[in-house]
Amino acid sequence: MENTLKKIWKSYSIGVVVVVVGIILSLLSPRFLSIGNLLNVMTNASLVAILGLGMTLAIASGNFDLSVGSTAAFAGCISFSLVPVIGVPASIAAGLAAGALVGLINGLIITELRVPAFIATLGMLTIVRGAALIYTDGKDLYLFGQTGYKVLSGEYLFGIPTPILLAVGIALLLGFIVSQTRFGRHILAIGSNPSAAQRSGIPTNRVLWAIFSIVGATAALSGMIISSQVLTANGRLATGLELSAIAVVVLGGTALSGGQATMIGTMLGALLISMVNNGLNLLNVPIFYQELTVGVLMLGALAVNISQGFDVRRLFRRQA
Amino acid sequence: MAEENHRILLEVQEMTRRFPGVLALNNVDFDVRAGEVHALVGENGAGKSTMINILAGVLQPSGGKMLLDGNPVVFHNPADTQKAGISVIFQEFNLVPHLSVAENIFINREPTRSGMIDWQKMNLLSAEALKRLEIDIDPRVPVSSLSVAQQQLVEIARALAFDARVIVMDEPTAALSEREVDRLLEIVRSMAKENVGVIYVSHKLEEVFRVADRITILRDGAHILTDKASNLNEEKVIYAMVGRALVHGKCPDRPIGEVVLSVKNLDVEDSVRNVSFELRTGEVLGLAGLMGSGANEVVEALFGLRKAHADEIVLQGKALAIDNPRNAIHSRLGYVPNDRKKAGLLPDLSVKQNISIGILERLRKLFWIDGSREEGSAETYRGKLNVRCSSLNQRISNLSGGNQQKVMLARSLAEDCKVMLLAEPTRGVDVGAKAEIYSLIDILVDSGMAVLLQSSELPEIIRLSNRVMVFSSGQSRGELAGEELTQESVMALATRV
DSSP: OHHHHHHHHHHHHHHHHHHHHHHHHHHHOGGGGSHHHHHHHHHHHHHHHHHHHHHHHHHHTTOOOTTHHHHHHHHHHHHHHHHHHHOHHHHHHHHHHHHHHHHHHHHHHHHHSOOOHHHHHHHHHHHHHHHHHHHHTTOOEEOSSOGGGGGGTTOEETTEEHHHHHHHHHHHHHHHHHHHSHHHHHHHHHHHOHHHHHHTTOOHHHHHHHHHHHHHHHHHHHHHHHHHHHTEEOTTTTTTHHHHHHHHHHHHTOOTTSSOOOHHHHHHHHHHHHHHHHHHHHTTOOTHHHHHHHHHHHHHHHHHHHHTTOOGGGGGSOOO | OOOTTSOEEEEEEEEEEEETTEEEEEEEEEEEETTOEEEEEOOTTSSHHHHHHHHTTSSOOSEEEEEETTEEEOOSSHHHHHHTTEEEEOSSOOOOTTSBHHHHHTTTSOOEETTEEOHHHHHHHHHHHHHHTTOOOOTTSBGGGSOHHHHHHHHHHHHHHTTOSEEEEESTTTTOOHHHHHHHHHHHHHHHHTTOEEEEEOSOHHHHHHHOSEEEEEETTEEEEEEEGGGOOHHHHHHHHHSSOOOOSOOOOOOOOOEEEEEEEEEETTTEEEEEEEEETTOEEEEEEOTTSSHHHHHHHHTTOSOEEEEEEEETTEEOOOSOHHHHHHTTEEEEOSOHHHHTOOTTSBHHHHHHTTOTTTTEETTEEOHHHHHHHHHHHHHHTTOOOSOTTSBGGGSOHHHHHHHHHHHHHHTTOSEEEEESTTTTOOHHHHHHHHHHHHHHHHTTOEEEEEOSOHHHHHHHOSEEEEEETTEEEEEEEGGGOOHHHHHHHHTOO
């Protein structure tokens, strides 16, 4: 009995927390449960969720990507600058390609230069941020009259904002990939035991390149959505977003030690952070406290993760 | 030998430890006297580790009590244990690799002079502690520069420098070569002479009989018997451990077929020179040798895990490139690594997923894995190898060592290998599963598989192999078969330099 309860708690704890926080917030503020506010919460959750979903793959493989915030800004700038030349759809594709390219470079640094992912992507965090600032010359990019770009953030389908649909779609896609495909199984195998994975004939390097390319592409998508919300792109966008991305994955229950992944958990983790931030807003708590809260949530989730056997030193180890 | 009237140092009474769903220790009585080596023996899962962890203060008992010099004691944590004069040497050492031997011996209680570490004194005392054990190690070198065997000795020196009266050793020879084992056992005997009580935990019976005064056998968490070693023999102990007798001896007669693998002049970087052999279907070729002799390196090189070169390697009539494991698997070479935990298991994945990891391409349907075919294939191999698990979806890390090892074999079989490379196939596997794995290998070979077997256990290699190549210092020293193949003849070649 005690065991079953523990199991249930382990698989659904984040869901329970989301419901409890939801109830508390609706009691504290009547505005919380309004349709408009809920859509707002979910849209904001989607931005982090999209990043987090890609990050879930990296973490499931026993890796990390700290460069996603910078990649988001970089891709937003590339995409915006190309709109006048190649139009909206092509420039969105170009943004995704730019993100995937950054991810591929991350992967290559890890496998070819044999730098641990933590360090490699920490380096890329500054490099890509620098590249974005150089590319834009530190200025803001606007889209005058190109409201077509709003397709990423402003449109509604069946009354639902596109970022939410995108997040759900990506969650379903990546969830399917992880649980049902060979590539997904390879990710989990590498995360579970890299040297055993290599000895079972898995092309570990190629799998890592693919993982980081996907992480880069999801980061790019998230960056373009943020840019499209304000119809502005610049090199300073999405600063610090990498930590939120990791936080939602960890909150969702994906083990930092690798070898397993839960996309639903990541979605709920993003929802939780978004709800908490929204609640603090509604209660007129100054915005700085939101940063603090995300940090506390992440540390709490990390502590739980570590108590379940995650070894921090693994972050600094190279791939086998 | 400890006399009956020697003082009892530590006594455990009716010790019980419950885990959810498991009774790991059930009313076990156990004691150790000053000046004796008391071996604690049992299969994996018999309760040895639980006992050690309780003694070490890592686990708390669910019932029963401990007496130290006749007074009840409770160890809430490892520090309590240490204060009581009990030192536990785990399989995984508690040494800090970058610190010197002396620093490790005196860690946390460094001798000081006016607030600063007194290096001279520390090195001197360490040298004395090492000398007491007749160990020739410079106390100033970092532990990381020592061999595994030497590190083990440093652990023992530390225990003695702590003035430990009871020393608990958990599988102390797991990573040692034959010669190092001899040395270690001598040291254990000499510790007993200094009136230390040694609890020696192992399932290598040969060692146990060489070193122990008394033997206690656990099975399934229960105390089976305690007796003087002189009143017991290996058969009796095995019978008590597994509840049945084990077959020893040589491999059965096998019809040998065509050559499947031929290797000409294999050189492996930094370890092996000029090795050639042929392997036929239905045959087990044993590669024997002490640790570092090159036997394991040959196996790893063939699977593409080492930098190596050969004039010619032909597998089933085709040249085999040995640059990575993928090639090896595609060429129908199977491999079960010597260190299952490090190089074989995917601990977070299920039994099914561990079996099918190498054949996902074959189980593909459009662009996903065909779940029912995966299930079916895994079930086939689970049945063939008699893997005992509650379901195919159980996490492999929850299986016993023997069943994990069977899954490793299943993985290679699923890949449809024609030649199997087995490295230490029964390491960390209990006696019952060992017998089972031996007969599985017999069955595989009967069905036409060719096996290259590397093992450091002589009885194992003699039991399984048709022929044995013996290695020392990176070279093959000769081949033994038939009547010539005995433990003595293998050892004679293995120790030739």
